Each structure stands twice: as C-alpha cells, then as structure tokens.
Amino acid sequence: MKKWKYLTMTAVMGSALMLGACGSDSAQKGNNAETNAPASTGQDAADKKLQGAVAGDGSSTVAPIIEAVVEEYAGAQPNVKVSVGVSGTGGGFEKFIAGETDFSNASRHIKDEEKAKLEKAGTAFTELPLAYDGISIVVNPENDWAKDLTVEQLKKIWVEDGKAKKWSDIDPSWPDEKIVYYSPGTDSGTYDYFDEVILDGADLASSATLSEDDNMLVQGVAGDKNAIGFFGYAYYQENKDKLGIVNVNGVEPTNETIESGEYAPLSRPLFVYVKNSAMKESEAAYDFIQFTLEHAGEMAEAVGYVSLPEDKYSEALKTLEGLK
Amino acid sequence: MRYMDDTAVMKRMTKRITFNKVWKSFFFLATTFALVTLVILLYRIVTQGVDYLSIDFLTNFASRFADKAGIKAALIGSLWLMAVVAPVSIILGVGTAIYLEEYAKKNRLNDFIRMNISNLAGVPSIVFGLLGLTIFVRMLGLGKSVLAAGFTMSLLILPVIIVAAQEAIRAVPNEQREASYGMGATKWQTIVHVVLPAAIPGILTGSILAMSRAIGETAPLVVIGIPVILQFLPNGLLSQFTALPMQIYDWAKRPQEAFQYVAAAGILVLMTVLLLMNSIAIFIRNKFQKRY
Numbered sequence: 044m045k046k047w048k049y050l051t052m053t054a055v056m057g058s059a060l061m062l063g064a065c066g067s068d069s070a071q072k073g074n075n076a077e078t079n080a081p082a083s084t085g086q087d088a089a090d091k092k093l094q095g096a097v098a099g100d101g102s103s104t105v106a107p108i109i110e111a112v113v114e115e116y117a118g119a120q121p122n123v124k125v126s127v128g129v130s131g132t133g134g135g136f137e138k139f140i141a142g143e144t145d146f147s148n149a150s151r152h153i154k155d156e157e158k159a160k161l162e163k164a165g166t167a168f169t170e171l172p173l174a175y176d177g178i179s180i181v182v183n184p185e186n187d188w189a190k191d192l193t194v195e196q197l198k199k200i201w202v203e204d205g206k207a208k209k210w211s212d213i214d215p216s217w218p219d220e221k222i223v224y225y226s227p228g229t230d231s232g233t234y235d236y237f238d239e240v241i242l243d244g245a246d247l248a249s250s251a252t253l254s255e256d257d258n259m260l261v262q263g264v265a266g267d268k269n270a271i272g273f274f275g276y277a278y279y280q281e282n283k284d285k286l287g288i289v290n291v292n293g294v295e296p297t298n299e300t301i302e303s304g305e306y307a308p309l310s311r312p313l314f315v316y317v318k319n320s321a322m323k324e325s326e327a328a329y330d331f332i333q334f335t336l337e338h339a340g341e342m343a344e345a346v347g348y349v350s351l352p353e354d355k356y357s358e359a360l361k362t363l364e365g366l367k
Numbered sequence: 368m369r370y371m372d373d374t375a376v377m378k379r380m381t382k383r384i385t386f387n388k389v390w391k392s393f394f395f396l397a398t399t400f401a402l403v404t405l406v407i408l409l410y411r412i413v414t415q416g417v418d419y420l421s422i423d424f425l426t427n428f429a430s431r432f433a434d435k436a437g438i439k440a441a442l443i444g445s446l447w448l449m450a451v452v453a454p455v456s457i458i459l460g461v462g463t464a465i466y467l468e469e470y471a472k473k474n475r476l477n478d479f480i481r482m483n484i485s486n487l488a489g490v491p492s493i494v495f496g497l498l499g500l501t502i503f504v505r506m507l508g509l510g511k512s513v514l515a516a517g518f519t520m521s522l523l524i525l526p527v528i529i530v531a532a533q534e535a536i537r538a539v540p541n542e543q544r545e546a547s548y549g550m551g552a553t554k555w556q557t558i559v560h561v562v563l564p565a566a567i568p569g570i571l572t573g574s575i576l577a578m579s580r581a582i583g584e585t586a587p588l589v590v591i592g593i594p595v596i597l598q599f600l601p602n603g604l605l606s607q608f609t610a611l612p613m614q615i616y617d618w619a620k621r622p623q624e625a626f627q628y629v630a631a632a633g634i635l636v637l638m639t640v641l642l643l644m645n646s647i648a649i650f651i652r653n654k655f656q657k658r659y
Contacts, residue, residue: 114428125598126599128594129595342431
C-alpha cells in the first residue's frame with residue numbers, strides 16, 4: 044500500500060512539473076510588452092519577421108547587457124534564435140576562432156595572438172563598441188586608510204614581487220597587516236585589462252584568490268578588513284553597502300567620470316566582435332547586431348553600466364552597415 | 368583447560384561496554400552528519416528560493432528582471448538532454464554489461480576492459496567535457512546541440528550504468544540459466560527471456576540514479592560552451608539549448624542580490640526533478656526486485 048502512495052505522489056508531482064513547464068507561451072509575450080523597451084527597431088524590423096539562428100559567446104561582464112538585449116529582441120523577432128554563452132572574453136574568442144559563434148563579447152581589445160589565429164582561420168571581424176565599464180577597486184568598508192590610491196600605489200599593491208606584502212609596505216602609516224587579494228579569473232577580460240593598464244603585464248600577486256564568479260570576490264572583500272579586490276562597475280553598484288570604493292588618482296568611479304574618461308586608466312569600453320561573413324550572409328545576425336547597437340546604451344544603463352555617447356553608436360551602426 | 372575467571376571478566380565488563388558505547392555514538396554521529404548537512408542545505412535553499420517559485424517561474428524565459436526570470440528554457444532543455452542520454456546510455460551500457468557478463472571469456476583482454484571501465488567511472492567530469500568538445504562539437508560538427516551534449520553526458524554516466532547492470536546480471540542465479548539451457552534454449556533466448564527480466568529492476572535503478580547525476584552535472588556543459596542566454600526552446604536534436612545547472616550557475620554569478628534567490632528557486636526545481644527520478648528508482652526497486 045505504501046508503495047502506491049509513493050507512486051501517486053510522484054505521479055502528481057511529475058505531472059504538475061510537466062504542465063508547468065509546457066504551459067502557455069502567452070505569458071512570455073505579456074512579459075515583453077511590460078518591459079519599458081522601445082516598441083520596435085525601426086520600420087523594416089517591425090514589418091519583416093526574420094528567421095534564423097545567431098550564436099555568440101564571451102565576456103561575463105558584457106553578459107548582463109546582452110541578456111537584456113536578447114530578451115527585448117525575442118519580442119521584436121520571435122523566430123530568430125539567439126543563443127549566447129558566457130565563457131569569459133578569452134573563452135569566447137576561442138570559440139569565435141573555432142568558427143562556432145557569429146559574434147563574441149569582450150571586455151578588452153582583441154589580443155594580437157587571437158587576431159593572428161583569426162587570420163589563420165580566414166575569419167574577418169569587426170570591433171563594435173557597446174558601453175563603458177569602470178573597473179572598480181574595492182576594499183572593506185572598515186578600511187579607512189586606502190580610500191584614495193594612485194596608479195603607482197595600485198601597482199605596488201598588486202604586483203607579484205616574491206614576498207608577502209603588508210599594507211604598511213605601501214605606506215608606513217597604514218596598518219601592519221597582510222594584504223588579502225581578490226581578483227577575477229585569468230580567463231576574464233577584466234583581469235587582462237587590469238594586468239595591462241596597472242601592472243604593465245607583470246604578474247599579479249600570487250596569493251590572490253582568483254574567481255570567475257564576481258560575487259565570490261564581493262563576499263571575500265566584504266568579509267575581510269585587509270582585503271582589496273577589483274571587478275566590473277555593475278558589481279560595485281549592486282553591493283555598494285557592503286564595500287568601500289577606492290578613488291584612483293583622486294577620481295571616484297561614477298557614471299560621469301567613467302563616460303568622460305576622467306576615471307582613468309580603469310574606465311574601459313566593452314565590445315562586441317562580429318564575424319564579417321555572418322553579417323553579410325545572415326540577415327538575422329545582421330538584424331540582431333543592429334538591434335544590439337540601437338539598444339545597448341539603454342540596456343547598459345539598466346544593468347549598471349555606462350552608455351556611450353550617442354554619436355559613437357551611430358558611428359558603429361554605420362560601420363555595421365558597411366559590412367552588409 | 369582454563370576456566371573463565373568470573374571476576375576478571377566482570378572487571379573488564381564496564382570498560383568493554385563503554386568502549387562499545389563510544390564507538391556506537393561515533394558511528395551515529397557520522398550517520399547524522401550527512402543528514403544534518405542535507406537539512407541545513409535544504410533549509411537555506413528553501414527559505415531563499417521559495418518566494419520566487421511559482422507557475423510563472425516555470426513558464427517564463429530568463430530575464431534581466433529577477434521577478435520575471437523563469438526557468439522554462441533550462442527545464443525543457445534538460446528534459447531534451449535526458450531524452451538523448453537515456454536511450455544512448457542505457458542501450459550502450461546494458462549491451463556492454465551483457466557482453467561482459469554473458470559472452471566474454473575470462474581472459475586478459477576482457478579483464479583489461481573491465482578494469483578500464485571501472486577506471487572510467489573515476490574520470491573527472493570536466494575531462495569528459497573536453498572529450499565532448501573535441502569529438503562531438505568540433506570533429507563531428509554537431510555544434511553546441513542537444514545531441515552533442517547528450518552524447519557527452521552519456522559517456523560520462525556509461526561506466527556507472529555498465530557496473531550497475533553487470534552487478535544486476537551477475538545476481539541472477541546460474542541455476543536459472545542452466546534450467547533454461549536444459550529446456551533447449553539458446554544463449555540469446557536465455558538472455559532475453561531469463562536473465563534480462565530478472566535483472567531489469569537492478570539495471571533500471573542503476574540507470575536512473577546515473578541519469579540523476581547527468582541532469583545535475585555542470586562541468587561538461589561549461590566546457591562544451593552551452594549558451595545560457597537564450598529565449599527559445601529546442602525544436603530538434605541539433606538545436607541549441609540550455610540546461611538547469613547552467614542556468615543556476617549563471618544566476619548565481621549575477622551582481623544583483625535578488626538573482627541569488629532566483630538561483631535558489633532554480634535549485635529547488637532541479638532538486639525536485641532529481642528527487643522525482645530517485646523516487647522512481649526506489650519505486651522500481653521495491654516493486655519488482657526479486658530475492659533469490
């Protein structure tokens with residue numbers, strides 16, 4: 044008897060799950076209508092329903108923007124199947140080189156070796172800007188000494204020089220405590236960018252905790268008085284109350300200082316790299332990238348990044364048109 | 368012959384009983400440790416995720432708004448994945464087990480095969496991911512499709528299914544086979560009509576448990592590069608898709624705190640699927656298993 048109870052229970056739970064999963068599509072439509080997105084991408088997109096598949100991969104920093112764009116695009120062109128992976132900038136380029144994707148999101152410029160591999164594979168590509176991000180240097184809120192660091196100090200803090208560093212090594216008036224490091228993983232463009240502009244390509248402190256999961260870094264810095272870390276602006280924005288921000292050369296990262304470039308050198312552009320042949324041959328791919336450029340600014344602001352000035356987007360759209 | 372010395376025995380009695388009690392409580396603690404961990408984990412996930420769990424959560428696609436985010440694409444994607452993994456892994460796994468137990472002679476080659484299957488069971492899942500990426504995604508050109516991921520996952524759980532099926536087949540008493548031969552049945556007839564029916568509960572239990580592993584496995588999917596941002600359902604074996612663990616992993620990485628709770632809700636869905644599969648396995652075992 045007990046067995047039958049078991050069976051009925053599992054059957055009921057199972058069918059509930061199935062029904063739920065296979066339920067109506069209309070809920071989805073309602074959803075997209077509610078989001079405060081612009082109604083359409085322009086005349087032709089509204090008139091013409093495209094078909095096809097578009098594949099992308101890349102940076103986890105860019106992912107929130109692209110997710111928002113894909114969500115809106117599904118409302119505009121429900122028959123175009125856009126799928127985007129989140130393998131990190133480096134991982135994304137690897138798939139781009141292998142020819143598996145039509146576009147690749149990046150939080151840094153393409154590297155020379157990646158460029159060479161693309162040339163070898165015979166893939167022509169174009170770089171298009173999406174938004175700005177300011178890599179935010181954060182410390183624990185209880186840290187009251189490192190509120191303002193120069194680039195030289197940052198370099199001194201983060202570079203690997205063979206010995207364990209204390210805060211007092213940077214400035215004698217700071218506490219005699221070991222510095223605890225939190226950094227994004229080596230596959231991320233954020234790591235590469237930081238390595239390039241702050242460390243000039245030198246090695247990052249080897250005692251650093253590396254993680255592809257930026258929330259891990261937030262937790263780490265929030266939980267240790269002597270910690271320092273860095274990651275994309277959006278993660279700082281969402282966790283402001285748990286973290287202390289470090290001004291770089293006296294400039295605090297804000298929407299204004301990032302857009303104006305005053306927050307240097309850590310304000311950086313985010314990109315999408317598109318495969319030229321895909322733009323030419325696939326109407327769906329072209330339309331999606333066009334839609335992305337038209338909405339990237341708004342979506343970037345919505346998810347915690349900074350939009351580019353309007354003329355940069357129109358310039359990018361013109362470049363894209365040239366690929367058609 | 369020495370008689371037992373009552374006083375000596377009595378003197379040691381308390382010590383022996385205490386010793387027994389100490390170990391008993393240690394073993395009990397060891398047992399409860401796993402259970403307590405599970406309860407804490409469940410409690411945390413349920414309290415975090417239950418607010419986001421609703422019919423909408425099951426019927427919506429992923430969204431940048433935490434309260435509109437849904438798990439539809441991932442749930443259906445995982446079901447598609449299982450639709451590939453189940454037949455592929457069970458047919459190959461049971462076939463291998465039948466060959467090894469019923470047909471293969473006891474020689475060095477077969478011992479070598481057996482040993483390697485056991486070894487294969489211990490290979491980390493990320494290695495299978497790399498194998499899948501190289502062979503199925505790139506060499507065979509299947510792309511990041513349901514089929515490519517399904518084959519990779521099948522390889523991952525194949526050793527587990529083979530071992531489970533071997534055990535089940537071995538548990539069928541030899542007398543039954545001999546009786547079947549005695550009636551004039553061929554080897555094939557014996558396998559189909561005697562061995563398999565008797566072994567099927569064990570095979571199914573093992574297979575379903577292996578499949579619950581496949582449905583929760585993330586690493587191979589990450590390596591293959593299964594996309595997480597998509598707003599459509601797979602419409603065929605070569606279609607792109609996303610799966611439950613990928614979606615959960617993606618949510619857990621989001622900057623907004625609310626997505627942590629969405630991830631917890633996703634975990635609840637995954638756990639429900641897992642518990643369902645496991646309870647089906649238990650049901651089959653209890654219902655059909657014969658003891659000889």
